[in-house]
Amino acid sequence: MRTNMVNRLRRQLKRPIVGVGCASTGDTSAALSAYCAAARIPSIVFLPADRISVAQLVQPIANGATVLSLDTDFDGCMRLIREVTAELPIYLANSLNSLRLEGQKTAAIEILQQFDWEVPDWVIIPGGNLGNIYAFFKGFDMCRELGLVDRVPRLVCAQAANANPLYLHYKSGWTDFKPVTAGETFASAIQIGDPVSIDRAVHAVKSTNGIVEEATEEELMDAMSQADRTGMFACPHTGVALAALIKLRNSGVIGTHDRTVVVSTAHGLKFTQSKVDYHSKEIADMECRYANPPINVKANFGSVMDVLKKQLRNLSGIV
Numbered sequence: 001m002r003t004n005m006v007n008r009l010r011r012q013l014k015r016p017i018v019g020v021g022c023a024s025t026g027d028t029s030a031a032l033s034a035y036c037a038a039a040r041i042p043s044i045v046f047l048p049a050d051r052i053s054v055a056q057l058v059q060p061i062a063n064g065a066t067v068l069s070l071d072t073d074f075d076g077c078m079r080l081i082r083e084v085t086a087e088l089p090i091y092l093a094n095s096l097n098s099l100r101l102e103g104q105k106t107a108a109i110e111i112l113q114q115f116d117w118e119v120p121d122w123v124i125i126p127g128g129n130l131g132n133i134y135a136f137f138k139g140f141d142m143c144r145e146l147g148l149v150d151r152v153p154r155l156v157c158a159q160a161a162n163a164n165p166l167y168l169h170y171k172s173g174w175t176d177f178k179p180v181t182a183g184e185t186f187a188s189a190i191q192i193g194d195p196v197s198i199d200r201a202v203h204a205v206k207s208t209n210g211i212v213e214e215a216t217e218e219e220l221m222d223a224m225s226q227a228d229r230t231g232m233f234a235c236p237h238t239g240v241a242l243a244a245l246i247k248l249r250n251s252g253v254i255g256t257h258d259r260t261v262v263v264s265t266a267h268g269l270k271f272t273q274s275k276v277d278y279h280s281k282e283i284a285d286m287e288c289r290y291a292n293p294p295i296n297v298k299a300n301f302g303s304v305m306d307v308l309k310k311q312l313r314n315l316s317g318i319v
């Protein structure tokens with residue numbers, strides 16, 4: 001977000017802007033409140049009560065934002081803040097704001113730069129409000145227009161099966177878009193049924209010969225946990241994108257030698273509860289096949305040795 005631009009608008013507009021606002025499932029609100037605090041601009045965030053993690057809730061609170069915890073889902077928060085910002089001089093920073101996308105698109109430029117300007121074959125992006133996929137498209141396409149690269153990657157939008165309006169639209173052959181009521185998902189930041197950037201996302205997918213894929217709760221939690229086993233600490237939304245990668249690889253759509261980037265949208269530390277539930281195998285109807293629960297052991301040498309010998313036998317078969 002360009003806070004210098006907001007500060008300029010605050011001074012120059014006939015009706016000066018008094019603050020910056022967003023509806024959020026926890027990540028936009030964290031970024032917005034941090035930058036606003038640094039730029040000394042008041043921030044106002046609308047959050048769906050009891051639908052975001054404690055770590056996500058506490059970030060805007062700590063940064064001094066005005067936090068409205070609303071008894072509705074993200075789509076309800078989004079509708080409300082659009083109504084409110086039509087009345088009050090609050091600058092709406094969600095992804096329907098084209099200036100916001102200008103900042104967001106730089107992630108695509110960074111990918112190309114880090115790949116030494118060699119275009120990856122695929123970029124997989126978790127999709128909720130759908131500004132992200134359009135911003136990536138905009139960044140890649142700008143680099144193509146500038147002649148920095150000669151093509152754009154194929155984009156994959158990965159949605160949770162419980163909140164999959166774009167996936168359904170794609171599967172229907174892009175016939176009339178229908179918003180859905182988003183069901184509960186561990187990928188709570190993309191628990192969105194009526195995305196504001198739907199048209200832009202459709203444009204991004206179509207223009208890149210892209211794909212929309214979905215992941216069930218079990219698929220996304222397993223994929224996240226598999227990634228963690230490699231030393232990452234992924235969030236459930238990244239799990240959705242990784243599950244899409246696994247599915248597209250298994251079906252042969254993504255080839256063995258295709259260079260694929262998976263976009264990770266949040267840090268796993270914001271979602272410790274779902275990881276704890278997974279590793280405790282406390283999720284109904286989920287096998288949790290990569291669970292790694294802690295072992296409770298009596299605090300004496302004999303008990304510790306017994307457990308370790310058994311464990312090492314299982315791990316290496318040599319003790």
Ligand SMILES: N[C@@H](CCOP(=O)(O)O)C(=O)O
Binds near residue numbers: 024026132196
């Ligand atoms: N996942 C987002 C939802 C807000 O959408 P955007 O339009 O600001 O991208 C969040 O973290 O709040």
